[in-house]
Every structure is written in C-alpha cells, then in structure tokens.
Amino acid sequence: MPTAGLCTAATAVAATAGRRAEAAERARELDPAVLEEIVRAGFARHFVPAAAGGTAGSFTELVEAVQVIAEECPASSWCASLIASIARMAGAFLPEEGQARIWAAGPDTVLVGSVTPFGTARPAAGGWLVAGRWPYISGVAHSDWALMCGLVESGTASEARLFALPRSAYRIEDTWHSVGMAATGSNTLVLDEVFVPEHLSFDRADLFAGRTGEAWGGVAAACHRAPLQAVNGLMFAAPAVGAALGMVRTFSVYFAEKAGHAPQLPGTTGVQGVRGSAEQALARSAGEVDAARLLLERAARLADEGAATHPLDTTRNLRDCALAVDLSVTAVDRLFRQSGTRGQAVSGSMQRLWRDVTAISTHVALQFEPAARGWVDQVLKA
Numbered sequence: 001m002p003t004a005g006l007c008t009a010a011t012a013v014a015a016t017a018g019r020r021a022e023a024a025e026r027a028r029e030l031d032p033a034v035l036e037e038i039v040r041a042g043f044a045r046h047f048v049p050a051a052a053g054g055t056a057g058s059f060t061e062l063v064e065a066v067q068v069i070a071e072e073c074p075a076s077s078w079c080a081s082l083i084a085s086i087a088r089m090a091g092a093f094l095p096e097e098g099q100a101r102i103w104a105a106g107p108d109t110v111l112v113g114s115v116t117p118f119g120t121a122r123p124a125a126g127g128w129l130v131a132g133r134w135p136y137i138s139g140v141a142h143s144d145w146a147l148m149c150g151l152v153e154s155g156t157a158s159e160a161r162l163f164a165l166p167r168s169a170y171r172i173e174d175t176w177h178s179v180g181m182a183a184t185g186s187n188t189l190v191l192d193e194v195f196v197p198e199h200l201s202f203d204r205a206d207l208f209a210g211r212t213g214e215a216w217g218g219v220a221a222a223c224h225r226a227p228l229q230a231v232n233g234l235m236f237a238a239p240a241v242g243a244a245l246g247m248v249r250t251f252s253v254y255f256a257e258k259a260g261h262a263p264q265l266p267g268t269t270g271v272q273g274v275r276g277s278a279e280q281a282l283a284r285s286a287g288e289v290d291a292a293r294l295l296l297e298r299a300a301r302l303a304d305e306g307a308a309t310h311p312l313d314t315t316r317n318l319r320d321c322a323l324a325v326d327l328s329v330t331a332v333d334r335l336f337r338q339s340g341t342r343g344q345a346v347s348g349s350m351q352r353l354w355r356d357v358t359a360i361s362t363h364v365a366l367q368f369e370p371a372a373r374g375w376v377d378q379v380l381k382a
Helices: 006-027 032-041 059-070 074-093 096-102 204-209 228-260 270-274 277-305 311-338 350-360 368-381
Strands: 111-124 127-137 145-154 157-166 171-173 187-197 201-203
Touching: 006 032, 006 059, 006 074, 006 350, 032 074, 059 074, 059 228, 059 277, 074 096, 074 111, 074 145, 074 157, 074 204, 074 228, 074 350, 096 157, 111 157, 111 187, 111 204, 127 145, 127 157, 145 187, 157 187, 157 204, 201 204, 204 228, 228 277, 228 311, 228 350, 277 311, 311 350, 311 368
Parallel strands: 111 145
Antiparallel strands: 111 127, 127 187, 145 157, 157 201, 171 187
C-alpha cells in the first residue's frame, strides 16, 4: 500500500525511472522495477472507487505527480498516467459486479486500454463475443486487465462499447519500434474471439459524456463524473510538460557549467562570452514551460471542481492541454538547438527528452487544430 501522498511518492519513482531510463529505452519496455514503484506509489488505485479500496483522487494531484516522474523519464510517467486513467474509466462506468471482479484482489490492479474501436463485438446470450487487434497499448506487458473498445453491430447501426478483459484472455505482439517514447512498450493487444459478460462492459457514449452509473451504490466521486473530453488531454499532456521541465533543469545545469568554464574574452566580464542567445533561449523556454504548467493546473482544477462538465469548459480544457504541449515542444526544441554536440550524446538525457516530447506531441488527443475548432464552436454558441 502507498505510504505517502502521490506527489511525494512520485519522487522515489522518478529516481528509479531516471536511473533505468536508458536501459528501458533499449529494451523498448517499461522497466519492471519502475512498474512496481508506480503501483506502490498509488497510481493504479488513484481513481479506483473508495468502496473498492481506492483513493478516488484528484486530477490535480495526478497531473503534478506525473510531471515529477516525467522530468526523469517521460515514458515511465506516460505509463503511470494511463494506468490511472484506465482505472478511472472502469471505476466510473462498469457495473458493480464488473468492478468487484477487477478489484477482487485489491485496488492495485494494473489496467491498460484504448477507447479507439479497433475491435468488433457480436451480441451473445448474456454479453458479447469480442475480437480485435489494438495497437499502441502502453504498458501492456505488465497488465492484469485491459479495457478495450469495439463496435457492436446491431441492425443498420453500430455502437461503440468498452469491454474489460482479464490478462488470460489476450496475447501481445511485439510491434512497438518507435524513435520516441520507446520505453512505454506500446505493443499490440490481440484478442481472438472471447465471451465478455454484460457486467464487464459499458457504452462508450457514457464515458464521453461523463454519465456515470453511480457505481457501488453511492454518489459518484468528482473524478468519475468528468466527461472524457475534459480530462483525456491531461493524461497525455502532463508527461510532455513534465519532460519539458526536465529539459529546462538539465539545460540550466549544462549552461551553468559552460558559463563557469568559459574563457574570459577581452572587454567582457566573466560569462558574457557564452551568454547571448543561450540565456535568452533558457529564459524564454522556462517561461513557456511555466505557462504550460499553469494551463494544466487550471484544467485539472476545473475537473476536480466539477466545472468542466459545461461544454465551453470541456472544450477549453482540451484546447489548453493541446496548447500546453505545443508550448512544451517549442521550449524543448529551442533548448535542444542550443545544447550543441553535448545535447546529442546518447548517454545524456537531453536528446531523449527532446525525442519523447516530440513523440508525445503527435498523439491524436493533443492536436491543436481540432481542439481550437471545438472551443470556438462553443464560444460562438454562447
């Protein structure tokens, strides 16, 4: 069981993840020791209902904790964030019987998943027969359960549903070969047709709208009532912003060392010879990352307060998450260009942080154009 708050516990996770980041990247997999610390810290149980032994915690605390890990290893923080996120979905929307099965052994079950309907489902007595191939399932090798989306064909219409599957039901194919976020182990989950009972499934439309089933016989916690669009970006943006914080910190150390050992030029005092564009790059990038953090803090606070259920706030949250990642990419790019040959060293963290932030920015949930369009549409309706 976790013995400290999530943010405090994340510091220990970050230390281990940082030491093992290079090896994990070579292995193309989340380090098992890091996964153990992620679970011990409380990420798996963070959004699990209190009745199941979980924390039913806040988005604010999760975002802060994910950023702490991301400063050292964005890939590890990504897995921690998504493990918490998928558990939130199961905890908010699965029927009580299904939740009881998933957390029968306690609240630290590791869930992975996808809300993209790559699978198909056929109605059967008491449930569905589900099959499919889902690529890019981060941390899947360490999963106990998976929550996967498939289309149920019903007459002329199709309905997207989420299906909870125990580890024994699916297999994994080694398909993850990425230049960035390599250590997430985002391989392909393969499901040959298996039966999924009704109590292990729910309508994806409820997840998108935040229509919780008031599981476990009580009023749903605030973390369970948030529409997916209002909080989904937080889960993906926090690792990018945390990585950008790590880049600012790492570059600051590099710049201080370079300035301290720079030869004094005629007519200058001390470090003037190496300042110029480098100090401007550091100051501007640090400011951009601070702005990105503030955007995520507000989005998380709105979700925690329940305000993000309004369409305008929901779309603003998504806009702000996409913008925070854009700011992070710009900041990291600028510092990487200033880091010179040292920044490109494979034994250093700057090139890895640069690649990981760039890779995160390509995620479909973080694209600014559709986020901006959705927010503007709500502004025009107001």
